[in-house]
Amino acid sequence: MTITTAEENYLKAIFKIAEKEDKAVLTNSIAAAMNTAAASVTDMLKRLAEKHLIKYEKYRGVELTEEGNRLATILIRKHRLWEVFLVEKLGFAWDEVHDLAEQLEHVQGEALIDRLDNFLGHPRFDPHGDPIPDAQGRWTFRQQVRVSLLQPGEKGILTGVDDHATPFLQYLDQIGVALGIELLLLHRTEYDQSVQVRISGKTEVTLSEKVAQNLFVIRG
Amino acid sequence: MTITTAEENYLKAIFKIAEKEDKAVLTNSIAAAMNTAAASVTDMLKRLAEKHLIKYEKYRGVELTEEGNRLATILIRKHRLWEVFLVEKLGFAWDEVHDLAEQLEHVQGEALIDRLDNFLGHPRFDPHGDPIPDAQGRWTFRQQVRVSLLQPGEKGILTGVDDHATPFLQYLDQIGVALGIELLLLHRTEYDQSVQVRISGKTEVTLSEKVAQNLFVIRG
């Protein structure tokens, strides 16, 4: 029972949607995430159910089975490990690696990913701060919070970004915001919920509410 | 004008067949190399001709165009660079890397392969001794000869293998034959053309004619 690239991508999409909202995953959410027609999704859901990778009830949405979950987790592990490789070893910027990792994640070979993991020193987070499940599929959790929820006077270390799109990441580069920096929230403007922050005790910048909502920090 | 994985594989097969025999490449040779029905090859040849990647004359065989040659060369470059990565960085054995490289060679992204090349230090040969074309598609040639052609008393440095199959490579490992070793031809048995060789001034082994034909050395 071999699994195709398209099937893998659907499993990953379902996993990620289920991660956010905890109801059953609906056809249209998948279609939106995959940029395909809803009819194509229905087709694929039938195939995945056939292979026992999802539990599918017509009109009611889907859920990953144990095996579907396992495969999706492996795929995410591969994607994120390749992203680490591209940034740490090949010197790509964090906004350049996603599309390459989308391809690399589908390369088959168990030994490959474990050796890569070893070569990289078993990283637990990818270049965007997302956790990398280990070889047994176990996740590392962190208690992070959006910058938009910090109170004036509170500090945090930047540990992740919610939006992975190139323009956002390049904007962050431009204003000196990168993973690992310390953010001190100086002031919030009531009118538009924008915030003034100090970066690593040095420069000060103003972040719109939208930006602040897309940055994760660990408090303190 | 996008190119598919299947198309890339056909271009590479055509390139490699043309490399050996210098007549036009015939449908059946491609079918044999690709393990497909001749009818499937004909289908693909039409598509490749449509895209101006080959010159195709019905019943007469095919030839790569300038562009087809360029793409095949890039594909071989990618395959061999990935093989170097797998062996040098991830610690795979030389008999384990081909199938992985078959997948990795199809990952799209110009920057990727040039960065990988740089990361690896611009290697000119892959783990099997095959030349890696540079970013401009230029090849490094070496004056190598099969061990089966050495005269008794002649020495050579092992620079390549003609057969890349796992059992052959593992056999070489077992008898202590690896790229870079010095081979001194001690004696040839007329009856079966097998040869007695000394490896790097130390051990002596007997190689069958078949094995000797699959080993390339640079004389001296």
Add this chain to the structure above:
DNA sequence: TAAAATATTTAGACTAACCTAAAAATAATT
């Protein structure tokens, strides 16, 4: 709770990449 709006599935079609069997072209042999 019936009508309207929305979400989902079905029906029917398309393309790439394969296949087998039959037809046609080319090459080899008498």
Add this chain to the structure above:
DNA sequence: AATTATTTTTAGGTTAGTCTAAATATTTTA
């Protein structure tokens, strides 16, 4: 040169993965 053998192409079919348009089911709203 005619027959036979081999090679190649054509004809017709399959599967995965996509699409649009139409039908149907579910949810929302009046």
